[in-house]
Amino acid sequence: MATKKKTDQDLQLDKDQLKASIVRHLRSTLGTSEQKASPEAWWKATAAAVNEQVYERLTRTQQTHFKKDTRAIHYLSAEFLMGRLTSNNLHNLSLYKTCEEALGELGLELTDLCEQEPDMALGNGGLGRLAACFIDSLATLNYPAVGYGIHYEHGLFRQEIQDGRQIERPDSWREYGNPWEICRPESVQEVPLYGYVETVFGDNGGLKKVWHAGRKIKGVPWDIPVVGFGGHTVNILRLWESRASEFFDWDVFNAGGYIDSQAEKAQAETISKVLYPNDETDAGKELRLIQQYFFCACSIKDIMRRYKRVHGSDFSNFAAQIAIQLNDTHPTVAIPELMRVLVDEEDLNWDTAWAICYQVFSYTNHTLLPEALEKWSVSLFEKVLPRHLEVIYEINARFLNELVEPKWPGNDAIKAKLSIIEEGAVRKVRMGNLCVIGSSKVNGVAEIHSKLVKEDLFPEYAELWPEKMCNVTNGVTPRRWLLACNPELAGLYNEVVGKEWPLQLDKLRGVVKFADDKAFQQQFMTIKRHNKEKLVKVIKDETGIDVSAEAIFDIQIKRLHEYKRQQLNLIHIMALYRRLLANPDYDMHPRVFIFGSKAAPGYKLAKDIIYAINKLADRVNNDARIQGKLKVVFMPNYRVSLAEKLIPAADVSEQISTAGYEASGTGNMKMALNGAITIGTLDGANIEIAEEAGAENCAIFGLNVDEVKSLKARGYNPYDFYYANSELKAVLDWFDTDYFTPGRPGELASIKRSLLEGGDPYLTLADFQSYSDAHKLIDTWYRDPALWAKKAIINSATMGKFNSDRSIQDYVDRIWALKACNIG
Numbered sequence: 119m120a121t122k123k124k125t126d127q128d129l130q131l132d133k134d135q136l137k138a139s140i141v142r143h144l145r146s147t148l149g150t151s152e153q154k155a156s157p158e159a160w161w162k163a164t165a166a167a168v169n170e171q172v173y174e175r176l177t178r179t180q181q182t183h184f185k186k187d188t189r190a191i192h193y194l195s196a197e198f199l200m201g202r203l204t205s206n207n208l209h210n211l212s213l214y215k216t217c218e219e220a221l222g223e224l225g226l227e228l229t230d231l232c233e234q235e236p237d238m239a240l241g242n243g244g245l246g247r248l249a250a251c252f253i254d255s256l257a258t259l260n261y262p263a264v265g266y267g268i269h270y271e272h273g274l275f276r277q278e279i280q281d282g283r284q285i286e287r288p289d290s291w292r293e294y295g296n297p298w299e300i301c302r303p304e305s306v307q308e309v310p311l312y313g314y315v316e317t318v319f320g321d322n323g324g325l326k327k328v329w330h331a332g333r334k335i336k337g338v339p340w341d342i343p344v345v346g347f348g349g350h351t352v353n354i355l356r357l358w359e360s361r362a363s364e365f366f367d368w369d370v371f372n373a374g375g376y377i378d379s380q381a382e383k384a385q386a387e388t389i390s391k392v393l394y395p396n397d398e399t400d401a402g403k404e405l406r407l408i409q410q411y412f413f414c415a416c417s418i419k420d421i422m423r424r425y426k427r428v429h430g431s432d433f434s435n436f437a438a439q440i441a442i443q444l445n446d447t448h449p450t451v452a453i454p455e456l457m458r459v460l461v462d463e464e465d466l467n468w469d470t471a472w473a474i475c476y477q478v479f480s481y482t483n484h485t486l487l488p489e490a491l492e493k494w495s496v497s498l499f500e501k502v503l504p505r506h507l508e509v510i511y512e513i514n515a516r517f518l519n520e521l522v523e524p525k526w527p528g529n530d531a532i533k534a535k536l537s538i539i540e541e542g543a544v545r546k547v548r549m550g551n552l553c554v555i556g557s558s559k560v561n562g563v564a565e566i567h568s569k570l571v572k573e574d575l576f577p578e579y580a581e582l583w584p585e586k587m588c589n590v591t592n593g594v595t596p597r598r599w600l601l602a603c604n605p606e607l608a609g610l611y612n613e614v615v616g617k618e619w620p621l622q623l624d625k626l627r628g629v630v631k632f633a634d635d636k637a638f639q640q641q642f643m644t645i646k647r648h649n650k651e652k653l654v655k656v657i658k659d660e661t662g663i664d665v666s667a668e669a670i671f672d673i674q675i676k677r678l679h680e681y682k683r684q685q686l687n688l689i690h691i692m693a694l695y696r697r698l699l700a701n702p703d704y705d706m707h708p709r710v711f712i713f714g715s716k717a718a719p720g721y722k723l724a725k726d727i728i729y730a731i732n733k734l735a736d737r738v739n740n741d742a743r744i745q746g747k748l749k750v751v752f753m754p755n756y757r758v759s760l761a762e763k764l765i766p767a768a769d770v771s772e773q774i775s776t777a778g779y780e781a782s783g784t785g786n787m788k789m790a791l792n793g794a795i796t797i798g799t800l801d802g803a804n805i806e807i808a809e810e811a812g813a814e815n816c817a818i819f820g821l822n823v824d825e826v827k828s829l830k831a832r833g834y835n836p837y838d839f840y841y842a843n844s845e846l847k848a849v850l851d852w853f854d855t856d857y858f859t860p861g862r863p864g865e866l867a868s869i870k871r872s873l874l875e876g877g878d879p880y881l882t883l884a885d886f887q888s889y890s891d892a893h894k895l896i897d898t899w900y901r902d903p904a905l906w907a908k909k910a911i912i913n914s915a916t917m918g919k920f921n922s923d924r925s926i927q928d929y930v931d932r933i934w935a936l937k938a939c940n941i942g
């Protein structure tokens with residue numbers, strides 16, 4: 119019997135239907151009753167009811183993509199920081215209100231149920247969250263897309279603070295099952311590792327390489343449906359879990375080797391066990407390379423399978439159908455893997471295979487920090503991926519001979535620099551170089567960053583391929599980062615500019631004309647006040663600290679890293695504290711400095727900075743002398759769901775990286791969109807934010823990129839600033855005392871050392887005075903409520919550019935050449 123395709127209209131649920139569905143799932147899926155159900159069971163029943171909608175639309179999407187044989191983008195990323203999905207899915211299906219009412223009739227609060235959901239923290243920070251925003255936008259704009267990543271059993275560690283110090287605890291996001299993921303045993307893949315390469319005669323008489331793997335690992339796909347706003351397209355995020363190929367060796371078991379038979383299984387499962395931390399210790403390098411290869415190989419196989427289902431072994435359409443984006447260098451090994459598959463397994467000649475690869479791949483660079491451009495030792499590669507090393511050598515030889523030599527004849531220095539292989543005591547494979555050589559497009563993530571990628575990081579490549587380098591400024595999804603997290607402000611915007619802004623964020627520009635309007639200012643600031651009051655409760659619950667919503671909420675939330683300069687914020691707060699101690703009447707509006715940040719477990723100084731912030735907080739928050747004018751809060755376990763509570767309550771957004779170091783930033787966009795004023799350097803996307811909002815509506819300070827470069831070239835000496843600025847000197851000397859760590863002097867001394875003897879590589883001291891002045895400006899502005907409201911409104915209203923839909927459209931226009939595909 120032919121079934122009629124369901125339209126969006128057919129699928130839409132009303133309150134009673136949704137309520138009935140939730141109750142039905144509570145009983146038949148969760149096996150409990152209304153009387154006995156725990157909040158978690160209610161949450162899962164709600165998710166199951168929503169999933170009925172999601173799956174219908176997913177199937178419809180897949181059928182349409184299959185039927186139309188659409189070109190698709192495959193977004194390979196080692197990180198997807200999804201956060202929670204319940205509220206997001208409800209919003210994107212236009213079911214949020216309906217669900218709130220349905221649950222209300224059952225005596226339940228939707229927001230409480232949402233709190234039951236553990237965050238999917240499969241990423242470290244901005245890079246992973248960007249990937250999550252991007253797949254939301256891809257589905258929203260109806261682009262055929264698949265996200266590919268790793269199904270980490272444990273995501274980013276849960277951070278506890280004990281006596282001020284960060285303690286890492288395992289994150290178990292799916293310990294009791296996660297209702298948003300579907301296992302797909304029918305699409306399991308097998309991945310070879312180790313072993314050796316043999317040269318044999320192929321069928322056509324030519325020589326052929328055969329990789330005899332030493333081990334095989336099974337990749338089990340888990341699909342997370344990605345619901346676009348409006349619910350038309352539902353794409354998938356496919357995450358690979360590793361398992362042993364021979365799950366259980368019965369022969370070994372029967373022979374009494376129970377432990378041995380389990381060893382293989384344990385080793386195989388280690389691959390997707392934990393999210394790799396961002397530290398660069400030697401330990402675990404092999405595991406990390408295997409993680410990368412594992413998910414890339416599974417993904418390439420999956421892409422091949424889908425392609426061959428329609429086109430068989432005719433690869434002439436491959437590059438027209440398939441685009442692959444490499445999110446940073448982590449998935450670089452996908453390039454030699456595709457070459458290997460095409461040449462060794464599909465018998466294409468090298469040139470044909472290379473032409474395909476080159477068109478298929480593009481690479482996004484997210485940082486200029488040399489330590490983040492991955493390098494693997496040649497010997498490690500040879501051990502784990504012997505055939506890939508050969509492929510890389512071949513790519514390299516052809517590149518150097520065919521492109522570099524003709525352009526720079528006899529220039530060995532340039533060859534050494536551009537080679538994929540770094541020579542030296544330990545020979546290394548440079549993944550960044552491989553990415554650039556193997557991709558048709560390379561993009562940075564903000565204007566200034568892309569310029570630096572082109573001019574400073576890869577200048578010779580840019581000379582070879584001027585059209586290869588481009589920019590796509592980052593963006594954030596306004597659905598999660600305004601509509602869902604700030605419902606009151608969203609409601610106000612609906613009234614003032616209509617309801618299209620979640621898709622067309624530029625519409626918020628219509629709010630600018632109310633920036634001077636007293637009544638509008640009042641409404642806007644009342645909403646901010648409500649959000650701050652909500653945060654006051656969260657702060658109290660999480661840390662026990664009392665803060666007042668009267669104060670300026672000044673927020674710095676991001677990974678802890680010296681270049682992001684939490685230490686600059688820290689020493690400035692210490693300076694303020696000193697001023698208040700010296701003069702209790704020191705004139706300043708009360709300020710609450712709020713931090714949220716995780717430090718990579720092996721990054722000692724970053725952990726010391728967290729400790730110092732907490733010790734400063736203990737002292738300041740309990741010092742009656744300063745009459746509550748200053749508070750410091752370190753919110754433990756910073757994650758997406760906490761960001762959703764902090765961002766709507768921010769008055770001031772701290773974006774204070776050393777110019778030239780923060781590729782873009784995305785928290786800067788989220789906070790400005792929610793009406794915070796940026797105190798920031800001319801770095802990353804701050805520059806574009808200031809362009810959009812107007813420089814007069816941001817507090818810009820510090821050295822710019824050129825000034826940083828020239829100061830470094832002249833020879834930066836932090837002692838110059840230390841001796842020249844008595845306040846700065848006094849603050850730094852404080853670190854040597856036991857003022858913040860009673861009875862334990864010197865516990866915080868590592869911070870001072872890094873800023874003086876360590877050479878202060880991120881120019882913290884050079885920017886201190888200018889930063890302090892910018893804070894004074896912020897204080898003056900805040901004390902003029904009309905002025906502040908105006909600036910805050912303009913910031914929020916002018917962030918249209920930073921919609922991740924715009925970023926995705928730029929990728930489509932400049933790199934991917936996709937066509938939107940209408941579903942239903």
Ligand code: GFP
Nearest residue numbers: 180183184190262264353354424
């Ligand atoms: C299916 C469909 C594709 C679609 C993907 C991702 O493939 O057209 O693009 O799913 O949604 F056939 P499978 O991976 O399920 O075979």
Ligand code: GFP
Nearest residue numbers: 243244245484780781782783784
């Ligand atoms: C990195 C960069 C940021 C950039 C994001 C996304 O994020 O400047 O905005 O990638 O492109 F550093 P983090 O991992 O540092 O948060």
